[in-house]
Amino acid sequence: MSQQTALLPEIGDDIGAELVAGTVSRRTFVKSVCVTGAGMFAVTMFGRVPFASALKTPIMVDSKGVLLHDIARCVSCRRCELACSEFNDGASSSYLARVKVARNFSPMKGAPGGTAEGRAGDFRIQADTCKQCPHPVPCAEACPKGAIRPDAKTGARRVDEALCIGCGVCTKACPWAVITVNEATEKASKCYLCDGSPECARACPTGAMKYVAWTDLRLSSPPVQPGMMADPSTSSYCAPCHS
Numbered sequence: 001m002s003q004q005t006a007l008l009p010e011i012g013d014d015i016g017a018e019l020v021a022g023t024v025s026r027r028t029f030v031k032s033v034c035v036t037g038a039g040m041f042a043v044t045m046f047g048r049v050p051f052a053s054a055l056k057t058p059i060m061v062d063s064k065g066v067l068l069h070d071i072a073r074c075v076s077c078r079r080c081e082l083a084c085s086e087f088n089d090g091a092s093s094s095y096l097a098r099v100k101v102a103r104n105f106s107p108m109k110g111a112p113g114g115t116a117e118g119r120a121g122d123f124r125i126q127a128d129t130c131k132q133c134p135h136p137v138p139c140a141e142a143c144p145k146g147a148i149r150p151d152a153k154t155g156a157r158r159v160d161e162a163l164c165i166g167c168g169v170c171t172k173a174c175p176w177a178v179i180t181v182n183e184a185t186e187k188a189s190k191c192y193l194c195d196g197s198p199e200c201a202r203a204c205p206t207g208a209m210k211y212v213a214w215t216d217l218r219l220s221s222p223p224v225q226p227g228m229m230a231d232p233s234t235s236s237y238c239a240p241c242h243s
Contacts, residue, residue, distance in 0.1 A: 083203035142173035175227030
């Protein structure tokens with residue numbers, strides 16, 4: 001019994017109490033199996049990375065705003081990248097910038113054209129920005145320490161550096177690869193909308209980068225890597241919380 005009791009904090013007090021009492025409902029059993037399975041999958045994929053207690057991620061409310069990039073207005077000056085990295089990191093770095101423009105300069109494989117002609121070779125430059133995803137938030141779900149949380153003021157998905165361990169799992173989870181691990185600080189960084197006044201939008205000379213009321217932009221640009229996405233209405237991963 002002592003060993004069983006010792007496991008209770010790992011699987012959640014509500015489930016653990018029912019296990020001890022022998023009154024496990026079907027729903028609780030499914031939930032416990034999902035939690036245990038997720039934990040085993042995490043250990044298999046990420047080794048000894050210590051995942052968040054009980055793997056319980058709170059349901060996040062939508063962000064109040066989001067960055068919207070207008071390709072037709074963009075002149076690929078990259079001032080947005082500079083404004084972002086200089087304001088947040090004190091350095092001019094496209095790598096550290098939360099908005100990604102430089103990586104989209106070259107055309108897609110097989111497309112005509114050369115440098116600075118865009119991924120499609122049509123001179124239209126796409127700036128990749130954080131979509132401030134609705135729940136379930138890929139980067140937050142993947143974080144082993146629960147370090148990505150909604151900002152109290154804007155609702156933007158923000159990295160809590162006090163909790164971040166710089167493992168980089170979130171960078172793989174984001175379908176648009178707009179999260180970066182700063183090698184100097186060993187902390188992940190992502191767009192937090194600059195507390196409601198994004199520097200990239202303020203610096204854009206053509207109005208191509210806009211800060212607008214939140215809308216779901218996940219289909220506005222194609223993902224750049226597989227990432228991790230889930231729909232609460234159809235995903236078995238989300239079923240225990242949304243049934």
